[in-house]
Amino acid sequence: MTADTTAMPTDVVHVVAEPHEVAGLVVLALSADPTAAVHVMCLGVPDPATAQALTGCGAMSVVVLAAGAPVPSPGLDRPEDYVPAVAERLAGATPGLVLVPATVSGWEIAARLATRLGCGLVSEATSVRRLPDGGWCAERTLYAGAAVQGLEWHGRAVVSAAAGRGGPGALPPPDAGGAGSGGPVALETVVVDRDTRVRVTSRTSRERDAVDLSAASRVVCVGMGVQTLDDLALVEDLARALGAELACTRPVAEDRGWLPVDRYIGISGASVHPDLYVGVGVSGQVQHTVGIRDARTVVAINTDASAALMGQCDHGLVGDLRELVPLLAGAVRAAGVPS
């Protein structure tokens, strides 16, 4: 979310997030309006380090919502279950922007809060700013990235936004004072009833690489046109030759399970910003290409010259990947390309 710091009356922003997400959203709120009065509702009890950091996150107040009886087993708590308690507190609070992280849980929380508050929702806003008449405007992506939508509203609204990396490490030190709203604040803990209609029976972590594709300078992407594991090995070798991170499209990870899910690029996955992106057997549906639009150079390798990616690339290499990919890997190595 980008900022527009046109002088405006002080706004009230309610940040509603899990402990580890709070800091990033407070930074976002204050970058959009440095004079905003930011109030935090933290969904669940933070660990001691996060709690200490939250006292200096820049918010005017931090309320920790703690689960009342029956207290959920560790790991089986859901931020979604705090929606009724949050809505009740917001209904009685000064109206303002309600800022929620654009995550799977955040999407649900945002939509349910907006409904309970009878207000609008801007899902995954890319910018929010105040209008001279006291209203608000925001932008968000449409058609999987093919367009940008501008929205306006008056009064209260819930906005979800991606806060980037907002982990405890990103917090200012507790004694640094608030960025916009004064010094350290005391955390107030309130025990609340949760919505217990949806019960977690188990939680398992999916295989992850903890890879940060968004930081990669070169990316080689596997599409559904890569049809066998032998072909996949050829593409992997090209990635090695280029010193590139290996990525894929959603069905390669989600349906075939060939790569961990944090390696897929697209509207519901990662966005990349490399100097070089090489898509092998990638058809180029907008749900994927929205994630590569910031690549400096896009290369497409495909048997199908009419694949959508061929119309959206810088260099389209047409032909059989089984021939072209090993040749390209060899040529890259022969050229002594620094990887």
Added chain:
Amino acid sequence: MPRAVVCYKWVPAENELRLDPVTRAVDTSSARWKVSDYDRNAIEAGRVLAAERGAELVALTFGDAGAKASQKDVLARGADRAVHVVSAAAGSADGHVTAHALAAQVRALGDVEVVLCGEGAADTYAHEVGPRVAEVLGWPVVTNVRELAVQGERLHAVRVVGGDLEAVECDLPAVVTVLAEVGPAPIPGLKAVIAAGRKPGEQVAVDALGLAPDALAPRTVVTRVTGYAAERSRVLLDAGEPAERVAALVSALTETGAL
């Protein structure tokens, strides 16, 4: 007979949008319209679930008169019945209005034990209407589901939440939003297309649902839609021996500093 409802959206195909070269305004007039991609997976999940439950599957949409054209497709995909809540103002509706209209029609149908929605619409991808419908109905919602089963009056689901798979259960009735991975959406065969012609497609005026004016008043207004055009050089290397094509690519990448 119990009912399962699948909500879907009728949207222009995003790859057939035209951009005004100067203003970048998006023109949908020459685009074909389609049932939103992920909603097709929801319809298939609904078809499977309804068959198991001996339930009637109702495909429900909210849209202007143009959305009537969607009913043939959703009936061919396995819905027993299609209901289109018609509003001339649907084009300016937001999630608040859409959810109230859909929820009112779910109530009007009666005996609904589950409402399915896709993970997000192909145009807005806002993940908004499913949870909103649940709140309007006062039902629990389970979002981002990749596995779904109903036993008795209890729903079991596996959600994808960040890096975790979260297994949950809740009592019916409930609203469920499903991921594409819940199951593929087959293209209807000829028999299904012919059978669709004999199934009922109904139009219900939104005014007939007895909604308060506030429920039909959008909270947000779309002020503009601007297209994005990729600025790429689009050089195709499709002639000569494979080694020549690769050599041409490497020298082009080296020249531009990409390698």
